Amino acid sequence: MTPLQGQLIDRDGPREECGVFGVYAPGHDVARLAYFSLYALQHRGQESAGIATCEGGHITTLRDSGLVSQVFDEEKLRALEGDMAIGHVRYSTTGGGSWENAQPVWRDDGRELALAHNGNLTNAVELWAELKERGIAFRGTSDSEIIAALLSSHDGKLIEDAVTDVMPRLEGAYSTVVMTKRAIVAFRDPHGVRPLSLGRLDDRFVVASESCAFDIIGAKLMREVHPGEMVSLTERGLETRQVVKAERPAMCVFEHIYFSRPDSRLEGKVLQQVRGRMGEILWREAPVEADLVISVPDSGNPAAAGFARASGLPRDDGLIKNRYVARTFIQPGQELRKHGLRLKFNPLPEIVSGQRIVVVDDSIVRGNTTRQIVGMLRDAGAREVHLRISAPPIRNPCHYGVDMSTREEMIAHKRTVQEIADELGCDSLAYLSLDGVYEAIGTPPEDHCDACFSGRYPLGDPEEANGKFALEDVAVVPARG
Ligand code: SF4
Numbered sequence: 001m002t003p004l005q006g007q008l009i010d011r012d013g014p015r016e017e018c019g020v021f022g023v024y025a026p027g028h029d030v031a032r033l034a035y036f037s038l039y040a041l042q043h044r045g046q047e048s049a050g051i052a053t054c055e056g057g058h059i060t061t062l063r064d065s066g067l068v069s070q071v072f073d074e075e076k077l078r079a080l081e082g083d084m085a086i087g088h089v090r091y092s093t094t095g096g097g098s099w100e101n102a103q104p105v106w107r108d109d110g111r112e113l114a115l116a117h118n119g120n121l122t123n124a125v126e127l128w129a130e131l132k133e134r135g136i137a138f139r140g141t142s143d144s145e146i147i148a149a150l151l152s153s154h155d156g157k158l159i160e161d162a163v164t165d166v167m168p169r170l171e172g173a174y175s176t177v178v179m180t181k182r183a184i185v186a187f188r189d190p191h192g193v194r195p196l197s198l199g200r201l202d203d204r205f206v207v208a209s210e211s212c213a214f215d216i217i218g219a220k221l222m223r224e225v226h227p228g229e230m231v232s233l234t235e236r237g238l239e240t241r242q243v244v245k246a247e248r249p250a251m252c253v254f255e256h257i258y259f260s261r262p263d264s265r266l267e268g269k270v271l272q273q274v275r276g277r278m279g280e281i282l283w284r285e286a287p288v289e290a291d292l293v294i295s296v297p298d299s300g301n302p303a304a305a306g307f308a309r310a311s312g313l314p315r316d317d318g319l320i321k322n323r324y325v326a327r328t329f330i331q332p333g334q335e336l337r338k339h340g341l342r343l344k345f346n347p348l349p350e351i352v353s354g355q356r357i358v359v360v361d362d363s364i365v366r367g368n369t370t371r372q373i374v375g376m377l378r379d380a381g382a383r384e385v386h387l388r389i390s391a392p393p394i395r396n397p398c399h400y401g402v403d404m405s406t407r408e409e410m411i412a413h414k415r416t417v418q419e420i421a422d423e424l425g426c427d428s429l430a431y432l433s434l435d436g437v438y439e440a441i442g443t444p445p446e447d448h449c450d451a452c453f454s455g456r457y458p459l460g461d462p463e464e465a466n467g468k469f470a471l472e473d474v475a476v477v478p479a480r481g
Pocket of ligand 1 (some may be wrong): 193252253254255307385397398399400401402449450452453
């Protein structure tokens with residue numbers, strides 16, 4: 001991503017990590033199913049997109065930088081025929097943003113396969129070194145390619161055997177979909193950090209990061225893939241195997257707060273309602289004298305609705321979002337640059353002027369966007385601006401597949417809530433407590449990861465050496481080709 005793209009797309013929040021999809025459905029237009037499912041998962045990664053299909057024992061992979069709608073057109077989809085497909089959307093976590101790291105990864109070190117992965121291996125460097133020892137070459141620098149190489153070079157007869165052997169050696173977070181000439185196999189780490197769901201499409205089966213990818217193609221959510229479980233989709237139907245004993249669950253609590261789409265279902269609940277409850281509890285924990293509730297669209301909408309519901313305050317749209325901001329890569333130029341954030345949000349003076357406003361958002365990472373929003377609302381005539389955030393302060397980076405800023409860049413780093421409010425220039429600021437988050441989700445804290453809020457890393461706090469660009473330091477990346 002260019003700095004400009006980053007600037008335009010930047011919501012000043014944590015970056016969604018990746019989205020994965022897989023379908024085994026002979027007789028269906030599997031490439032089109034993958035396309036539309038990835039389209040529904042676009043929010044999980046806007047940097048690159050790819051689809052691999054398998055027909056007649058031959059795997060074809062097509063991937064490139066850009067949004068799903070930019071990478072694929074009718075002609076390309078028609079070239080992707082087959083009985084099964086996997087797909088991926090990506091925002092880089094491990095391995096920078098180069099084309100070589102776009103997915104699905106394709107490898108043939110004995111077993112031809114394509115692989116799509118969401119997560120972050122915390123022992124990537126060790127595994128990479130071991131594979132290099134064995135003379136295995138790499139094209140990119142992503143930990144996804146390491147998993148692909150381990151599975152592709154494994155001498156087990158079936159891919160299921162290879163996964164059974166390799167999974168216990170992987171450390172960290174991984175929700176992975178693999179396609180061979182015979183099967184789609186999906187597996188999830190024993191802590192279940194990143195989401196992965198299983199669905200049914202007529203008499204066939206699909207897997208995806210989120211259930212919204214099923215809705216768009218008419219598939220039905222069956223359940224989540226269990227932590228440590230492998231599901232295999234083949235001509236025989238669906239087979240499942242608990243490969244690694246499930247460990248302490250560590251489902252990412254941020255999926256509930258922000259990452260996943262509000263119409264996706266996690267742990268049995270639709271997130272629109274969970275986030276609405278977060279807003280209601282936020283009002284209970286931090287009420288404020290005000291005239292009007294507005295949200296930072298779109299991700300703040302459900303919590304703002306809940307906050308308004310619980311408080312009885314009216315709610316309106318005081319900030320209008322340009323939904324297509326990620327699609328313009330034209331330089332704004334000197335004259336327009338000073339309007340900054342107006343590329344993304346436009347305040348409505350007719351709504352906010354003279355009002356005491358409550359602004360509800362889901363999270364603050366660095367605070368740049370929030371600071372500008374406060375200023376914009378004041379310029380539009382708001383009398384008071386009270387910020388209410390439906391998550392606790394973010395003070396720690398994520399090591400499990402999400403690109404947060406560094407600790408030092410986080411506005412809550414070494415600051416009290418009052419100091420953050422002073423930095424942002426608002427009249428008051430309050431965050432939802434972690435207890436409030438779990439009350440809204442309705443499942444116990446012990447089942448989740450909340451390290452970016454609490455600093456408690458349930459899988460251990462890996463050293464910086466295994467951080468985002470760890471592999472970049474040791475791998476030589478050949479030119480595209
Ligand atoms: S550190 Fe935060 S973003 Fe990362 S997995 Fe844990 S809860 Fe999710």
